[in-house]
Amino acid sequence: MESQQITKFNIPRPILILIIxxxxxxxxxxxxxxxxxxxxxxxxxxxxxxxGTLISLQALATLVGQFISGVLADxxxxxxxxxxGLIGAIIPLVLIGIFPVWEVYAPCILFFGFAIxxxxxxxxxxxxxxxxxxxxxxxxxxxxxNNAGVAxxxxxxxxxxxxxxxxxxxxxxFSFFIYLLMVLFLLPVADTxxxxxxxxxxxxxxxxxxxxxxxxxxxxxxxLMWGAYIQINTILPVTMTNLGYxxxxxxxxxxxxxxIIVTFQPVISWIIRHWAxxxxxxxxxxxxxxxLGFLMLLGNLPYPSYFIMMLIITLGEMLxxxxxxxxxALIAPEGKTGTYQGVxxxxxxxxRALGPILGGLAFDMYGGYMAWWLALTFVxxxxxxxxxxxxxxxxxxxxxxxxxxxL
Numbered sequence: 001m002e003s004q005q006i007t008k009f010n011i012p013r014p015i016l017i018l019i020i021x022x023x024x025x026x027x028x029x030x031x032x033x034x035x036x037x038x039x040x041x042x043x044x045x046x047x048x049x050x051x052g053t054l055i056s057l058q059a060l061a062t063l064v065g066q067f068i069s070g071v072l073a074d075x076x077x078x079x080x081x082x083x084x085g086l087i088g089a090i091i092p093l094v095l096i097g098i099f100p101v102w103e104v105y106a107p108c109i110l111f112f113g114f115a116i117x118x119x120x121x122x123x124x125x126x127x128x129x130x131x132x133x134x135x136x137x138x139x140x141x142x143x144x145x146n147n148a149g150v151a152x153x154x155x156x157x158x159x160x161x162x163x164x165x166x167x168x169x170x171x172x173x174f175s176f177f178i179y180l181l182m183v184l185f186l187l188p189v190a191d192t193x194x195x196x197x198x199x200x201x202x203x204x205x206x207x208x209x210x211x212x213x214x215x216x217x218x219x220x221x222x223x224l225m226w227g228a229y230i231q232i233n234t235i236l237p238v239t240m241t242n243l244g245y246x247x248x249x250x251x252x253x254x255x256x257x258x259x260i261i262v263t264f265q266p267v268i269s270w271i272i273r274h275w276a277x278x279x280x281x282x283x284x285x286x287x288x289x290x291x292l293g294f295l296m297l298l299g300n301l302p303y304p305s306y307f308i309m310m311l312i313i314t315l316g317e318m319l320x321x322x323x324x325x326x327x328x329a330l331i332a333p334e335g336k337t338g339t340y341q342g343v344x345x346x347x348x349x350x351x352r353a354l355g356p357i358l359g360g361l362a363f364d365m366y367g368g369y370m371a372w373w374l375a376l377t378f379v380x381x382x383x384x385x386x387x388x389x390x391x392x393x394x395x396x397x398x399x400x401x402x403x404x405x406x407l
Contacts, residue, residue: 015131015138017187018123019145021179025119026146028175030153031168032093034254035161036109037234038247043165044102052234052360054106058113059353063346065117070125070342074335078122078129079189085118086180093173097166121345125338128329136279136326143322144262151258158248206339211331214392215340218331219347220385221283222324226351227358228290228375228382229317234356236297239368245303253310260314268318279327280390282319287386289316290379297372324348327389351378 040051073081092108092115127138160167206212237250276282293313296305324344332340355378362370 011134011141012131014187015127015134015141017182018126019142021182022123022142023145023149024182025175025179026149027153028172030150030254030258031157031160032172034154034157034233034237034251035165035168035247038237038241039161039165039168040102040105041238042241043100044105046102047364048234048238049360049364052356054109055234055356056353058109059349059351059356061110061113062117063349063353065114066121066342066345066349068342069118069121070338070340070345072118073122073125073338073342077189078126078338079183079187081118082122083180083183085115085122086176086183088112088115088118089176090173090180093169093176097168097170097173100166100169117342117345117349121338121342124325124329124341124345128326128332128337128341136322139322139326139329143318144265147258147261149258151255151262154251154254154258157254158246158251161247204333206336206343209333209336211333211340214331214389215328215343217385217388217392218324218327218344221382221389222320222344223347223351223354224378224382224385225286225290225320226348227355228294228351228378229313230352230355231294231359231371231375232313235359235363235368235371238363239371240306242368249303253306256307256310257314257317260311261318264315264318268315271315271319276319278390278393279323280386280393282323283386283389284383286316286320286323287379287382289313289319291376294372294375294379297375298369327393 036055037048037051040046040054041048046054069081069085089112092112096105096108123142124139127134127142131138157168160171206215209215236253237247240250241247271285272282276285289312293309293316296309296312299305325341328340328344329337358374359371362374
């Protein structure tokens with residue numbers, strides 16, 4: 001591994017390939033996901049409840065795929081599982097691009113949701129397996145590069161959709177194709193091999209692991225946080241267009257999100273050093289930032305307030321989203337990193353599945369304000385599982401010191 005280090009930054013070569021590929025596919029994927037509800041509501045003529053339900057079903061398909069892909073990654077290797085996932089993501093995107101009708105879109109978007117689980121779970125497993133000494137840094141690099149892609153993709157998504165929604169899906173499929181080529185030709189099998197799962201550990205069910213109760217607390221916390229955060233994807237674009245704002249005015253908020261994630265890393269590092277040296281404290285601060293952001297949305301303030309809201313919520317996002325997979329990697333027994341990442345990722349998808357259903361119903365029945373109250377409720381509830389995680393946090397410090405891991 002020493003020969004594969006990028007000496008200036010001490011980043012292993014396979015990690016660098018994964019994060020660069022993550023940037024590329026994130027650009028393409030950001031053409032599509034901010035506009036899904038708009039595409040279904042305005043182009044395909046479906047209600048917001050129908051749109052939210054399909055997005056929720058897609059998240060459920062991703063959830064199932066994440067549980068399966070985590071186990072398969074531990075047994076057969078993360079690279080192989082990732083290749084199948086990339087191929088599975090490309091096919092439905094091309095079909096939607098060629099046939100942009102509901103009868104094609106609905107089943108294809110569900111299959112796409114299932115396929116992407118076979119991409120992201122193996123990546124998280126490889127990040128920790130190949131660079132355990134990197135700790136939280138590996139997950140944070142992947143997160144930052146992905147969101148740099150979001151900044152670029154969302155800056156273009158509204159303009160591309162104005163030209164053709166077909167192009168949105170075809171370009172997304174092309175970005176996954178580029179990532180597939182990178183994995184096939186730039187990420188050799190030998191670079192991705194971790195320690196195999198021994199027979200003795202293979203027979204131990206996950207619910208008998210010492211870290212399983214802590215894993216459940218992490219899952220509950222990220223489930224609730226995603227249930228709140230997903231409202232910005234599904235409810236905010238419709239409320240903004242109803243208020244007379246254009247698609248580019250909405251999509252620029254996600255450009256800002258990506259820019260903040262890339263440029264505000266020193267701010268987050270300062271917060272971690274001085275206020276949140278442990279992962280559990282990072283989770284608490286994330287809840288506070290989320291809550292402040294959703295309170296602003298309740299105020300129905302003028303357009304510049306959306307930029308402030310996005311800044312505040314993004315700071316919370318930067319603390320919790322890389323932190324949860326890092327915490328899951330810390331508590332995972334040897335040979336079960338993929339399985340634990342799959343469970344945590346499945347909990348995230350569960351939040352993305354429940355959130356749009358409840359948010360869509362709240363919007364259709366009571367208006368946008370109720371969706372933001374719903375998000376606030378999720379955030380408040382998330383404090384409790386993160387407290388349960390904090391109580392056991394230090395018992396896993398024998399793998400990596402929690403303080404060092406948080407930094």
